Amino acid sequence: MPTRSMSGADPARSVGLVEPRIQQFDTPLRLDCGAVLDHYALVYETYGTLNAARDNAVLICHALSGDHHAAGYHAGDAGKPGWWDNCIGPGKPVDTDRFFVVSANNLGGCAGSTGPLTVNPATGGCYGPDFPLVTVRDWVESQARLADALGIECWAAVMGGSLGGMQALQWTVDYPTRVRHAIVIAAAAKLSPQNIAFNEVARHAIRSDTKFHAGRYYEHGVVPEHGLMLARMLGHITYLSDDVLMAKFGRELRDGKLNYGYDVEFQIESYLRYQGEAFVKRFDANTYLLMTKSLDYFDPAARFGDRLRDAVARTEAKFLVASFSSDWRFSPARSREIVRALLDANRDVSYVEIESELGHDSFLLEIPLYHAALRTYFQGIAVGAS
Amino acid sequence: MPTRSMSGADPARSVGLVEPRIQQFDTPLRLDCGAVLDHYALVYETYGTLNAARDNAVLICHALSGDHHAAGYHAGDAGKPGWWDNCIGPGKPVDTDRFFVVSANNLGGCAGSTGPLTVNPATGGCYGPDFPLVTVRDWVESQARLADALGIECWAAVMGGSLGGMQALQWTVDYPTRVRHAIVIAAAAKLSPQNIAFNEVARHAIRSDTKFHAGRYYEHGVVPEHGLMLARMLGHITYLSDDVLMAKFGRELRDGKLNYGYDVEFQIESYLRYQGEAFVKRFDANTYLLMTKSLDYFDPAARFGDRLRDAVARTEAKFLVASFSSDWRFSPARSREIVRALLDANRDVSYVEIESELGHDSFLLEIPLYHAALRTYFQGIAVGAS
Numbered sequence A, B: 001m002p003t004r005s006m007s008g009a010d011p012a013r014s015v016g017l018v019e020p021r022i023q024q025f026d027t028p029l030r031l032d033c034g035a036v037l038d039h040y041a042l043v044y045e046t047y048g049t050l051n052a053a054r055d056n057a058v059l060i061c062h063a064l065s066g067d068h069h070a071a072g073y074h075a076g077d078a079g080k081p082g083w084w085d086n087c088i089g090p091g092k093p094v095d096t097d098r099f100f101v102v103s104a105n106n107l108g109g110c111a112g113s114t115g116p117l118t119v120n121p122a123t124g125g126c127y128g129p130d131f132p133l134v135t136v137r138d139w140v141e142s143q144a145r146l147a148d149a150l151g152i153e154c155w156a157a158v159m160g161g162s163l164g165g166m167q168a169l170q171w172t173v174d175y176p177t178r179v180r181h182a183i184v185i186a187a188a189a190k191l192s193p194q195n196i197a198f199n200e201v202a203r204h205a206i207r208s209d210t211k212f213h214a215g216r217y218y219e220h221g222v223v224p225e226h227g228l229m230l231a232r233m234l235g236h237i238t239y240l241s242d243d244v245l246m247a248k249f250g251r252e253l254r255d256g257k258l259n260y261g262y263d264v265e266f267q268i269e270s271y272l273r274y275q276g277e278a279f280v281k282r283f284d285a286n287t288y289l290l291m292t293k294s295l296d297y298f299d300p301a302a303r304f305g306d307r308l309r310d311a312v313a314r315t316e317a318k319f320l321v322a323s324f325s326s327d328w329r330f331s332p333a334r335s336r337e338i339v340r341a342l343l344d345a346n347r348d349v350s351y352v353e354i355e356s357e358l359g360h361d362s363f364l365l366e367i368p369l370y371h372a373a374l375r376t377y378f379q380g381i382a383v384g385a386s
Helices: A136-150 A163-174 A191-206 A225-239 A242-248 A267-282 A283-299 A301-305 A308-313 A332-344 A359-364 A368-379 B134-148 B162-174 B193-207 B225-239 B242-248 B268-282 B285-297 B300-304 B306-315 B330-342 B359-365 B370-378
Strands: A019-027 A041-049 A057-061 A100-104 A157-161 A181-185 A318-324 A350-356 B022-025 B040-047 B058-060 B099-104 B157-161 B181-184 B318-324 B350-355
Touching: A019 B359, A041 A136, A057 A136, A057 A163, A057 B268, A136 A157, A136 A181, A136 A283, A136 A318, A136 B306, A157 A163, A163 A181, A163 A301, A163 A308, A181 A368, A191 A225, A191 A283, A191 B225, A191 B242, A191 B268, A225 A359, A225 B193, A301 A308, A301 B157, A308 A332, A318 A332, A318 A359, A318 A368, A332 A350, A350 A368, A359 B022, A368 B181, A368 B268, B022 B134, B022 B300, B040 B134, B099 B134, B134 B285, B157 B162, B162 B181, B162 B242, B162 B285, B162 B300, B162 B306, B181 B370, B193 B225, B193 B285, B225 B268, B225 B285, B225 B359, B268 B350, B306 B330, B318 B330, B318 B370, B330 B350, B350 B370
Parallel strands: A057 A100, A057 A157, A157 A181, A181 A318, A318 A350, B058 B099, B058 B157, B157 B181, B181 B318, B318 B350
Antiparallel strands: A019 A041, A041 A100, B022 B040, B040 B099
16 A cells, blocks of 8 residues: 655654664464464564553554554654654544554564565575465464563554554454454455455566566565566555546646557556556565465454354454445445444444545545544543553 | 357357458558558458348447457357357347348457558568557548448448447547447446556556567567466456456355465466466457557547537437446446437437446346347347348
């Protein structure tokens, strides 16, 4: 998902300079796929202060292409705040004057946590394609251990959009007593075949790139740039609505006329190519592959006879579920499925469906009604004195 | 678009064995892009008999991946009828007992008409990437010359779905007096940025394939199979609705369990790969590229100050416009734009919006209400005695 923030750079409302930390784990982690990671590390950031009661911690879960840098800025990179900076900070919807916010790069990521770019102790080279496929459940387990390490017995809230929302939902199922509130935004209880199909095309693009070298491209000093670029271009189409593309680009021609060739002609082509090229510089193809697989696999109801209601019956959290009217990647109907299952299981759920023409991307953007809903919800979360 | 027919092989309702013919043209054709084709050929088929009044001819225009073989079967290929065989034949909606049906492979195609696979007289090799980009207007012009050659002054009807429907619409604008009826199915008056974006990703996939060799892959004895396969996989996602994918594939696993790897796991992945691989065997990548460009460029209103109403004000045909409820590639809203412009211009238009879960593909399928609408409409087209 795009990491661009729409918020202005108001220093008074920024968490300011942040520095990522690393947490090492030496207790073996058995993954859903059967593989065991004997050692692994998670890179994470925190914003705000953990209070004396240790009951004001909020876990932010990132989506497909996100990372731990959700808010504030890094030294030497002051102009570019974290990907959810408009939402997290002093006086912002997730108010760091009240909450202690934790944001980690997911296992398998490419921003510092153990993943394909990490040295595999068994070989001395990068894991690359040998890094095992991880699931949303695996992420929750790894995040639970991070909570242990930080002395957080129970999260005030676990929150995320898209794949991040799926982690929030999975948290409530796997650790019912360790989550007081789950904020599940622009997500789905499982992917549809169309969702899987888009992911499959993206994977095929990466894996059929001749520079992919079966995932061992690092050893060849190259990256499967065309494949990864294609994957990102395709992703962008699904993050935005047809309406917002029409409003932003219409059928505008870059040169004001048709050139009858294959260079960029329409502005939308220019936009997609730019997004694709920028992504290749910052993201690892093997991580992209495994993140899409984790999306495909996500299905908390599967262990409960395909009954989502039964999966969520065990949860104890209160829920805020949010969706956006023009999101066709994970449409409001998919959020309503979650809400329906929670209601059927007599859980405490609030649902907000935001009118927005901005598509799936909306969850990252500073949309007034959306942020008002988040703000109000978080204001209602009780925390002890700091 | 898929060329699979859902119709059973009822010999009594088939046009039977057909043989393509070739029409050579030696009058130079100036294309929209400025290039001139001194000589070119169109391969075409006909079904039924041209009557004495020569007023019962119907032109079938094909879509992105179609060809001239719309009905009946070829010698040695009896099991696989033409792509619109369910619609064209004795007693079928386009009744060959009444109508003389003409179906040509478009200029730039790869099924026998002059295109990238043709020898370029200037070089002695294949045109390949040097074949000029052709537009829907160019196709109409080339088809008009085919009509001249066949002695057809005025079509009883010009008909097509998707890109084929765009040709039917363009015919009414460019040759108002040569079309009595236009049947415009699952089309749009121009592509949206989202449509263009999908085409751009498909083109990028083909052009970034290392086997593409700047379009001169023939000379290297290879084809950009991965890129073309990707383009087709992506196309298929947009031809089908999320609902029909759910009904056909759900989240069914090919092996009944997750394998935690990148081989096919979900049935939808298997379907897409199969479709992609089959397409590579029958279609040329350079043709695919230019067909998508022709789609992007289509915009009959552009020459009329971007006012579609003004573009269609000059038309004299009667129109049947048809769309399908679950078609999100060219949604009913896009068809209604055409209808609205025709109504604003006081043209004679009938509109039918068919309930179908089958997405854009619907236009190729034997959907009872859809075929009933076509049948009724064609029954109302007056033709002279045979």
